[in-house]
Amino acid sequence: MEIRIIYDNNSKPGFISSHGFSCLIDAQDGYLLFDTGWSGPILLENLRRFNINIEKIKYVFLSHFHWDHIGGLPDILQYIKPVVYALSSFSTNFKNEVKKITELIEVKDKIEIIPDFISTGPLSNKNIVEQSLIIRHRSKIILITGCAHPGLERIIEKTEEFGEINYLIGGFHDFNNLDILKHIDNILPCHCTKLRDKILERYSEKARGIGAGSVIRIE
Numbered sequence: 001m002e003i004r005i006i007y008d009n010n011s012k013p014g015f016i017s018s019h020g021f022s023c024l025i026d027a028q029d030g031y032l033l034f035d036t037g038w039s040g041p042i043l044l045e046n047l048r049r050f051n052i053n054i055e056k057i058k059y060v061f062l063s064h065f066h067w068d069h070i071g072g073l074p075d076i077l078q079y080i081k082p083v084v085y086a087l088s089s090f091s092t093n094f095k096n097e098v099k100k101i102t103e104l105i106e107v108k109d110k111i112e113i114i115p116d117f118i119s120t121g122p123l124s125n126k127n128i129v130e131q132s133l134i135i136r137h138r139s140k141i142i143l144i145t146g147c148a149h150p151g152l153e154r155i156i157e158k159t160e161e162f163g164e165i166n167y168l169i170g171g172f173h174d175f176n177n178l179d180i181l182k183h184i185d186n187i188l189p190c191h192c193t194k195l196r197d198k199i200l201e202r203y204s205e206k207a208r209g210i211g212a213g214s215v216i217r218i219e
C-alpha cells in the first residue's frame with residue numbers, strides 16, 4: 001500500500017508547502033484522505049500534482065477540529081461526496097454543514113471505521129479532542145497522527161493493543177520522550193513536530209523527514 005503526503009509545512013520539489021497536514025491512503029475500494037490541510041486550493045493542487053483522481057476518495061477522516069486539518073474540506077466537498085468521519089465533539093454548525101452535502105459519521109469510541117482502519121476514538125488534552133488512525137496492513141501496524149495533542153505516548157499506548165507499531169507517521173507536536181520510539185521501525189515525523197530534527201538525528205537509520213510530495217510504500 002501507499003501513503004502519499006498531500007499537505008505539509010514542508011514539501012518536496014514540485015509540491016506546495018503550507019501549514020497543515022493531510023495524507024492519502026490506499027484503502028480496499030478507493031482512497032481514504034486523512035485530514036485536509038488548511039487551504040482547499042492547495043490541497044486540490046497537490047492532489048492534482050500526484051495525478052490523483054479525487055473521485056476515488058471514498059472516505060475522509062478528520063483528526064481534530066483545528067483549521068490546519070479541516071480547512072480543505074469545503075473545497076473538496078464541491079467535487080466529491082465521501083463518507084466523512086469526524087468526532088462528535090466537533091462544532092454542531094460544522095457537522096450540520098457537512099451533513100447537508102454528504103454522510104457524516106460521528107466517532108464516539110474506538111471503532112473500526114472500514115476493514116483494517118481503526119480510529120483510536122476521541123482522546124483529549126485540555127480542550128483539544130483528537131482521534132488518530134491505526135491501520136492493519138498484512139502483519140504490520142501503521143499509526144497516523146494529526147497533531148498528537150493528547151500526547152504521542154498515550155496514542156502509542158492505545159495502538160500497541162493491536163501489536164507493535166511498524167510505521168509512525170504525522171505530527172507529533174511537542175512530544176519529547178524519544179526513548180519510547182526505539183521499538184518502532186519507521187518513524188516519519190512532519191507538520192507540527194517540534195523535535196523533528198532531534199528525532200531524525202537520534203534515529204537516523206529508521207527515521208526520515210517527509211513533506212508534501214512524499215510517498216511511503218509499505219509492503
Ligand SMILES: [Zn+2]
Pocket residue numbers: 064066147149
Ligand atoms: Zn492541532
Ligand SMILES: [Zn+2]
Pocket residue numbers: 020021066068069146147171191192
Ligand atoms: Zn496541526
